[in-house]
Amino acid sequence: MKLVTAIIKPHQLDEVKEALEAFGLQGMTISEAQGYGRQRGHSEVYRGAEYTVDFVPKTRLEVLVDDMDASSVVDVIVKAAQTGRIGDGKVWVVPVEDLARVRTGERGVEAI
Amino acid sequence: MSTALIPLADEVGGIDFAATTFVIVCASLVLLMTTPGLALFYGGLTRSKSILNMMMMSFGAMGVVGIVYVLWGYSMSFGTEDIGGVIANPFQLFGLTNVADSVVNPFGYEGYGNIPELAFVGFQLTFAVITAALISGAVADRVKFSTWMVFVPLWVTLAYFPIAHMVWGGGLLSGAETSLSSLVYGSTDGAANVAPIDFAGGTVVHINAGMAALVLALVIGKRVGFGKVMMRPHNVPLVMIGAGLLWFGWFGFNAGSELAADETAALVWVNTTVATCAAMVGWLLVEKFRDGRATSVGAASGVVAGLVAITPACGSLSPVGSIALGAVAGALAALAVGLKYKLGYDDSLDVVGVHLVAGLWGTIGAGLLAVEGGLFYGGGVDQTVVQILIALAAVTVSGVVTLVIALALKATMGWRIPEDVEVTGIDQSEHAESAYDLTPRGSRMGGSSAGSGESRSSESLDLEGAK
Numbered sequence: 001m002k003l004v005t006a007i008i009k010p011h012q013l014d015e016v017k018e019a020l021e022a023f024g025l026q027g028m029t030i031s032e033a034q035g036y037g038r039q040r041g042h043s044e045v046y047r048g049a050e051y052t053v054d055f056v057p058k059t060r061l062e063v064l065v066d067d068m069d070a071s072s073v074v075d076v077i078v079k080a081a082q083t084g085r086i087g088d089g090k091v092w093v094v095p096v097e098d099l100a101r102v103r104t105g106e107r108g109v110e111a112i
Numbered sequence: 113m114s115t116a117l118i119p120l121a122d123e124v125g126g127i128d129f130a131a132t133t134f135v136i137v138c139a140s141l142v143l144l145m146t147t148p149g150l151a152l153f154y155g156g157l158t159r160s161k162s163i164l165n166m167m168m169m170s171f172g173a174m175g176v177v178g179i180v181y182v183l184w185g186y187s188m189s190f191g192t193e194d195i196g197g198v199i200a201n202p203f204q205l206f207g208l209t210n211v212a213d214s215v216v217n218p219f220g221y222e223g224y225g226n227i228p229e230l231a232f233v234g235f236q237l238t239f240a241v242i243t244a245a246l247i248s249g250a251v252a253d254r255v256k257f258s259t260w261m262v263f264v265p266l267w268v269t270l271a272y273f274p275i276a277h278m279v280w281g282g283g284l285l286s287g288a289e290t291s292l293s294s295l296v297y298g299s300t301d302g303a304a305n306v307a308p309i310d311f312a313g314g315t316v317v318h319i320n321a322g323m324a325a326l327v328l329a330l331v332i333g334k335r336v337g338f339g340k341v342m343m344r345p346h347n348v349p350l351v352m353i354g355a356g357l358l359w360f361g362w363f364g365f366n367a368g369s370e371l372a373a374d375e376t377a378a379l380v381w382v383n384t385t386v387a388t389c390a391a392m393v394g395w396l397l398v399e400k401f402r403d404g405r406a407t408s409v410g411a412a413s414g415v416v417a418g419l420v421a422i423t424p425a426c427g428s429l430s431p432v433g434s435i436a437l438g439a440v441a442g443a444l445a446a447l448a449v450g451l452k453y454k455l456g457y458d459d460s461l462d463v464v465g466v467h468l469v470a471g472l473w474g475t476i477g478a479g480l481l482a483v484e485g486g487l488f489y490g491g492g493v494d495q496t497v498v499q500i501l502i503a504l505a506a507v508t509v510s511g512v513v514t515l516v517i518a519l520a521l522k523a524t525m526g527w528r529i530p531e532d533v534e535v536t537g538i539d540q541s542e543h544a545e546s547a548y549d550l551t552p553r554g555s556r557m558g559g560s561s562a563g564s565g566e567s568r569s570s571e572s573l574d575l576e577g578a579k
Contacts, residue, residue: 045403046344047462048450
């Protein structure tokens with residue numbers, strides 16, 4: 001089992017969600033995140049005083065997948081989240097040792 | 113309020129119902145300016161951890177000034193027992209004795225304008241409230257609420273009531289025979305030859321509050337991290353709602369100061385509107401050329417700067433003159449708000465840059481642009497000199513009195529909350545509240561003894577029952 005985590009632009013979330021549904025995934029977890037990479041932040045001006053805002057809003061998306069789906073899911077996310085402009089985000093995969101579905105107590109791949 | 117006399121009406125009981133309605137409605141509009149207008153405007157400009165304290169300083173001012181005004185404020189401002197042209201006897205009308213049935217005609221209009229004296233008291237009360245509340249913007253995030261609540265009644269008693277008496281109650285800065293203006297330019301038939309212009313409170317309200325704000329900011333000192341950490345406004349929509357409410361309420365403030373629904377009130381309404389429009393545009397133009405963007409906070413601030421500047425002048429200018437006055441006010445204030453970083457004082461929400469600067473400009477600009485007697489209308493320099501005189505007098509009185517009160521409170525009660533508490537947020541330490549409950553997790557009912565066994569067991573009992 002693998003955990004696929006993606007940091008994407010918030011307004012790309014709908015496209016990514018639809019693409020993952022079309023791929024056949026049945027669920028996902030998202031959270032609001034803040035961060036910066038090469039994009040850096042932006043500046044704001046209030047009554048002439050300039051502030052640099054380093055962290056920009058991002059969406060963090062997490063899905064649990066079977067080992068054989070991991071690479072395809074990464075491709076699906078990258079394709080859907082891509083705008084070609086700086087700040088599109090990152091996707092990474094880490095192994096998952098164990099997994100349980102709370103409702104039934106099923107373990108392992110059955111619980112995905 | 114261009115004249116300073118409050119003669120009793122000729123015919124007691126002959127009340128002008130139109131004027132009375134007008135004054136009562138206008139007084140209510142001015143209350144709307146403080147709560148919630150100013151409270152929202154200032155509250156949105158602070159950081160999210162101190163909005164409640166900021167709003168409470170306005171509400172608190174409302175609470176204490178309302179009481180003080182009825183007890184001795186009105187008597188000190190508008191009583192007839194003048195003491196040296198500086199104040200009136202606070203005990204003459206203490207608690208509004210003998211005011212209940214009295215009818216006044218503040219400007220001595222012929223044939224109209226008789227209003228109950230209590231309507232005039234109520235209208236003036238709201239001015240004292242907002243003037244004190246305006247100062248709070250200079251001391252955001254860091255001042256003990258108790259000290260503020262002691263400062264406010266002291267300040268209105270020693271600074272506001274005297275200046276109101278001097279300008280509007282027939283004192284040193286009015287058009288009376290014994291005023292400074294009469295001393296310089298002489299008087300005819302008991303009135304100064306060149307009567308000072310302060311229609312609705314450029315000196316009494318804005319120069320007064322702005323100067324007090326500067327002194328307090330200097331005595332109390334900077335916020336922790338001023339000039340280093342991010343202190344951007346946390347809720348700009350609240351700022352804009354507040355500015356809109358201030359603008360709306362300001363019609364009561366300015367037009368209401370005519371104290372009758374007549375042609376001057378109509379002129380004042382139009383002048384107040386266009387000056388404010390022009391000031392907003394003026395502020396935005398400065399921002400566009402200086403910073404590259406026209407901002408929302410700039411628009412809201414320009415509105416307030418325009419309203420401040422037109423306040424003393426609104427009864428004396430033409431609508432086009434008001435546009436000129438407003439445009440300059442917006443541009444001047446936009447340039448002035450940056451001064452605090454250069455000069456190193458923390459006037460947190462720019463009370464000095466907006467109220468003192470625009471108040472000075474409006475008061476002096478009235479001398480330049482007054483249709484009758486203004487310098488630009490061929491009236492010579494006399495009016496402008498008188499305007500500068502009353503502006504400087506207000507700056508001096510407010511500055512000295514505020515300094516004395518601020519230092520006395522610093523030595524006794526102390527102004528500042530502890531530094532670590534200020535960093536955590538004044539809402540929690542001074543009021544035990546949070547403005548925004550965005551993550552309502554991990555909290556439960558009960559006292560400070562976090563999680564006493566009793567409350568926990570009763571909670572689990574409820575859960576058992578629910579099963």
